[in-house]
Amino acid sequence: MPASRYRRVLLKCSGEALMGEGEYGIDFQTVDRIAAEVAQVQKMGVEVCLVLGGGNIFRGVAGATEGMARASADYMGMLATVINALAMQHALETRSVHTRVQSAIPMSTVCEPYIRRRAQRHLEKGRVVIFAAGTGNPFFTTDTAAALRAAEMGCDAMLKGTQVDGVYTADPKKDPKAKRYEKLTYMDVLSNDLKVMDASAISLARENKIPILVFSLHEPGAFAAVLAGTGKATIIEGD
Ligand code: UDP
Numbered sequence: 001m002p003a004s005r006y007r008r009v010l011l012k013c014s015g016e017a018l019m020g021e022g023e024y025g026i027d028f029q030t031v032d033r034i035a036a037e038v039a040q041v042q043k044m045g046v047e048v049c050l051v052l053g054g055g056n057i058f059r060g061v062a063g064a065t066e067g068m069a070r071a072s073a074d075y076m077g078m079l080a081t082v083i084n085a086l087a088m089q090h091a092l093e094t095r096s097v098h099t100r101v102q103s104a105i106p107m108s109t110v111c112e113p114y115i116r117r118r119a120q121r122h123l124e125k126g127r128v129v130i131f132a133a134g135t136g137n138p139f140f141t142t143d144t145a146a147a148l149r150a151a152e153m154g155c156d157a158m159l160k161g162t163q164v165d166g167v168y169t170a171d172p173k174k175d176p177k178a179k180r181y182e183k184l185t186y187m188d189v190l191s192n193d194l195k196v197m198d199a200s201a202i203s204l205a206r207e208n209k210i211p212i213l214v215f216s217l218h219e220p221g222a223f224a225a226v227l228a229g230t231g232k233a234t235i236i237e238g239d
Contacts (some may be wrong), residue, residue: 002230004227008154009155010049010158011038011050011218012146012160013051013052015052018030028091029087029172030163033220037223037224038050038092039096046227048128049130050079051131053142054081054083058080058088059077060074061073073141082132102119102130114133143198146197151208157213161217161223164216165180166216183237187239188236197212209238213236216232
């Protein structure tokens with residue numbers, strides 16, 4: 001495996017990516033498969049941050065449509081990301097990858113609270129840091145949390161693991177004429193409302209000049225290959 005082009009990266013996986021073929025919750029085989037990808041990259045000497053979504057368990061909007069206060073429903077969504085983080089920590093540690101979970105909502109008996117300098121120290125020691133509970137604030141998403149933590153940790157790149165190998169003009173699973181983009185600018189994504197990450201995440205990445213690489217989480221070895229520059233991904237960066 002060639003060397004990585006990036007020293008420190010953040011991988012964002014949606015909660016749905018952890019469901020496997022299921023319609024809800026956690027598929028442990030799928031979590032283990034993603035953990036294998038992370039372990040491979042960590043062995044290349046890359047410092048890895050992880051942000052997981054919570055959509056496989058609960059989304060704030062779902063609670064709000066049932067009449068819950070949006071903020072309370074969002075806290076439920078944030079707690080869902082902690083559940084996913086613990087599942088991923090288990091999968092990584094089964095593969096002997098040292099891992100720390102840091103939650104934006106302090107819960108000291110479960111995991112560490114988010115402390116920026118402490119997280120940086122873990123990364124320097126080669127530990128994978130999983131940032132849980134999003135930003136800790138309602139009305140945000142884990143995409144924004146990913147961009148925020150990537151900026152705080154000084155990541156060289158943010159990776160978005162998806163079902164397909166990049167950004168397309170339409171969903172390639174539904175539209176055979178959909179075209180894949182090799183490269184995009186942050187402004188292309190924002191002005192064409194391309195469904196990559198939400199607008200605040202893209203803006204944050206843009207302001208902090210963090211390239212976003214969109215790649216397939218289903219291709220074994222893809223995470224490592226994309227970091228080495230030999231894999232398939234759509235890269236989003238400045239002009
Ligand atoms: N959430 C939040 N603040 C954050 C991050 C997440 O309130 O900073 C809540 C929100 O309700 C969201 C849920 O957590 O619906 C799960 O996160 P998200 O929808 O981003 O997960 P994904 O779509 O990536 O699975």
